[in-house]
Amino acid sequence: MLTSLVIYSQTGQVRGIVLDENSSPVAFANITFAQGGTQSNENGFYQLEVPSNQEVVITISYVGYKNVVFTVDLKPNEFIEINPVLKVEVAQIGEVVISSKNRAAVQGITTVSPEAIRKIPGANPGVENLLKTLPGVSSNNELSTQYSVRGGNFDENLVYVNEIEVYRPFLIRSGQQEGLSFVNTDLVRTVDFSAGGFQAKYGDKLSSVLDITYRRPVDFGGRVNLNLLGGSAAVEGVSANNKFSGIIGVRYRDNSLLVDARETETNYDPSFADVQAYLTYQFSKKFEVGFLGNIAVNEYNYEPETRQTNFGTLQDPIALLVFYDGQEEDRYDTYFGALKATYTLSENYTAKLIASTYHTKEQEHFDILAQYRLGAVNTDLGSDDLGEVEFSEAVGGQLTSAKNDLDALITTVQHKGQFIKDRLQLDYGIKYNREDIRDRVREFEVIDSAGFSVRPPLPDFQNNQPYEPFDAPLEPFTSVRAFNETVIERVQSFAQASYKTQLNNHEIWLNGGVRSHAWTVDDERTASSNSQHVFSPRAQVAIKPDWKTDMLFRVSGGVYYQPPFYRELRDSTGTVRPQVKAQRSLHLVLGNEYSFNLWNRPFTLTSEAYFKELDDVNPYTIENVRIRYRARNNAEAYAYGLDLRLNGEFVPGTESWVSIGVLKTEENIDDRGYIARPTDQRFKFAALFQDYVPKFPNFKAFLNLVYNTGLPGGSPSYADPYDFQTRLRDYRRVDFGVLYVVTDETKPAKKGSWLANFEELNVGVEIFNMFDNQNSITNTFVRDAASQQLYAVPNFLTPRVFNIRLGVRF
Incomplete structure (x- = not known):
């Protein structure tokens, strides 16, 4: 002592x-x-x-x-x-040798604070929750971590963690089944996001790039977060010689709080959990190896009982009353491991070798019988039966069944190199992928309306039931049976150059590159094979004028391809079509970043106008979060819009922003004329606001507001999308949280106090969907044989829900 x-x-x-x-x-x-x-x-x-x-x-x-x-x-x-x-x-130049803030502005990348990610309230907290407040990003489903960017769908977004591409499960069809996002926010150091016009060093997708870097620890520490939806814990540390460092995170989530509050009464037993680790070992100052691993076990057991949905108008209210029998048992187990070796050959050249394996085993098993009544609602305010169905206009039933199983193994080997000399930076890479997929699809739907089994609307015959008898065997309305064994091999490569120069004291950044992607699809069940090859040139130019006003102008674009993944190869019958071509998109993005002081505080206004022209489009429909492709390149499309984002210190010492997005995207299928695409999100307004009580700065408030105009409502199975162009209601949601910081770096605890064991301790209360808006994600189409009408009944999302949270860091 x-x-x-x-x-x-x-x-x-x-x-x-x-x-x-x-x-x-x-x-x-x-x-x-x-x-x-x-x-x-x-x-x-x-x-x-x-x-x-x-x-x-x-x-x-x-x-x-x-x-x-x-x-x-x-x-x-x-x-x-x-x-x-x-x-x-100011003397430094190029992509790596300018500040991270300027580099992001030059590349058109939005950088998001990890600490804001961890504190902003949301029904599905995490990186994606914050992305949805950006102008070009849209999502009308708070139960899902998926998002669409500038008219693209969920499959068009690249996600990297420490330069390693990560994937999501294949069979997920509902947001409440998704569980956890791959990205663990407790491990995150930096978050970069590009909504289009990204460089050649990123992969081949049509819409966006989310580039995550996990934290490399420098000391021992940890954090624990608990709330009524689950919790997470992370611990990190370094060895005595500082050569080995590691950070490990564990998460658990239970959506019961959200699902039990919905209109469908259920017995719901979900269990979403994962363990994730990022470990590094530095053999020398020049050579180090990192490991990224993840094991996720997701179980979803769902037994619906009853549902009543009121819709229609005040003058003509209608209700759908459903009684269920049966259950759904789903399971999604994923295993991911990656090694990344980095060797600094000299101060100018760095080489990297990355190898990863992703294995997913998924099952989707359900048999659910839904018997429904559709009718007029009692609107008598003095009646004991107010709000109940008093006269049935349609009765019927629907039996849905699925026994779907999928096993996929994706392996990747990649080499990347970077050379920096003065004002020039060269990047290159080559990558090999092998995707081995075993998929069994067995699902059907039987529909009964007024005692009549509804046959599929095929063009070979006319069915005028019940007005004319129809003598034919009973058939399910939809039936898919398939077993696929598919292997996809890919070879990708890229090369790009970045250069900084000056013209009359105006700073100019130049970037140009090209990607090559060759792939072969082998379908063992049909003994069919097909090979294709595409090139993707891309370029960026950014100019910072020598003005008193702090402005930066940027133009970027190129030809972007999306070679088909397994989901895009499988059509509505479950058949794999190896001949499906890569979708192609021509991107043009014009951007401006204006930094200024307002109220003696820094603000930045970012503006981007974009245009995308697409051909060889693979049309699709969206059912909740499941995308069903036609597996035919029989359409063309376009998307254009304007994104605006003002961020800065609306309140001193905090970062907040306001986003506005305007978009229009349409497609032309088989030259029949242009109709709205399923992701045609015309207008978006979002705000993320942080505040604190001036005299009590440890009381902090967080507001997450999103308003989206309604998306197209989709169409029932086998239906022609040209006949179903109605839209869902507008999406309006406000999540609000209040946090009290008991202790942190700015308010350290006294020595000897039990609080001195913590670097930070906070408690908070959150209100999800603060104003209890009724938002809908899809329509349930109810058929009435008697009136020959088809009703689109909205499927409502979560109502107002209260949550309590506790955060600890040590």
Whole structure:
């Protein structure tokens, strides 16, 4: 004890928050002196022990910023608070050698704060919850982590974690079945997002790129988050020699709180859990190996009982009353592992080798009988039967059954290299993929209306039941039976160059590149095979004029291809069609970023106008989150729009933003004329707002607001989409949260207090769907043989729900 006291008395402490020129925290900046050092955390906070009674020179550095150097001379046990401001290193150039903020602006990338992701309220919290507040991103389903970008669908978005592409399950058809997103927010360091016009180094998709980087620990720590929907825990640490570091996260989620509040009464037993780890080992200063692993076990047991949906108008209210029998048992188990080796050959050249394996085993088993009554609702305010169906206009039943099983193994090997010399940066890569898929589809639907079995609307015969007798065997309305064994092999490569120059003191960034993608589809069941090859040139130009006004102009685009994945190869009958071609899209994006001060605080207005022309389009329909392709390249399409986002310190010391998006996208199938695509989200308004009580800054408030105009309502099975162009109601949702910070870096606990064991402790209350809006995701189409009418009954999403949360970091 005496030795420890002597040692402790010989040190002092320097601490504070590293800031950039916009007063935003700089995460993972290096704080060093001759005998040691540390890094700032994700909030920019650092704490450094230094020898006392001597002058110590401390250097604070971060890539893209000028170093800050200062000297301290502390007495034993003395501490001093220093909050340095890093300025952009104007002499540095290129993609990597400019600041991260400027680099993102040049590339058209939106950077999202991980801390905001963890605190913003949402029924499905995480990265995707925050993405949905951006102008070009749309989602009308809070139970789902999927999103569409600028008229694209869920399958058109790339997701990378530490440069490793990740995937989502195949058989998910409802948002409440999805469970957890792959991205674990407790592990996240940076989040970059591009809504279009992205560089050649990214893969072959038509819409967007989400690029996640996981945190590399510099010390021991952890965090725990608990709420009524589940919880998560993460722990991180480094070895004594700083060569090995690791971070491990565990998550569990139960959607019962949300699903039990819906209009359908159910016995619901979900279980969504995963374990994820990111480990690195540094063999030398030049060579290190990282491992990313994930195991997810998702079980979804669902037994509906009754449902009543009131719709129609005030003058003509209608209700659908359904009685269910049967259940659904789904299971999705995924296993993912990846190794990434990085070798710095010289200060100019870095090589990487990445290998990954993704294995998913999925089952979707259900037999559900739904017997319904459709009729007029009692509107007598004095009646005991107010709101109940008093006169049935249609009765019937529907039996749906599925025994679907899928087993997929995806393996990838990739080499990437980067060369930087002065103003020039060269990137290249080559990648091999093998997708081995075993898929059994067995599902059918039988529909009964007024005692008559409804046959499929095939053009070979006329069915005028019940007015004319029809003598034929009974058949299900839909029936799909298929077993597919499909192997897809891909070879992808890219090369691109980035260069920075000047013209009359105007800074100019140039980027150009090309991708190559060759693939072969082998369907073992039909003994058919097909090979194809495409090239994708892309370019970006950004100009920062030498004006007093801080502006940056950007133009980007190219030819983007999306070679078909397994889902896109399988048609409505379950048959795999290897001859399906890659969808092609011509992108043109014009962007502007204007930074200014308002109320003596920094703000940025980002504007992007875009146009996409598509051909060889593979038409599809969306049922909740399940996409059903026609597996034919028999359409052409277009999308254009305008995205606006104003972000800054609406409240001093916090970041908030307002987003506005305008979009129009249509498709022309078989030259029959243009109709709205399923993702035709005409207008979007979103706001993310953070605030605190001025005299009590530990009371914080978070507001997440989204308004989307209604999407096309879809069409029933076998129906012609040209006959169903009605839209769903507008999507309106506000999630609100209040958080009380008991202790954190800005309010440290007293020594000796039990709170001193925590770096941060907070408790909060959240209100999901604060104004209890009735939003719908799809329509249930109810057929009435007597009147020969087809009713589109909306499927409503979650009502107002209250949640309690607890967050701990140590």
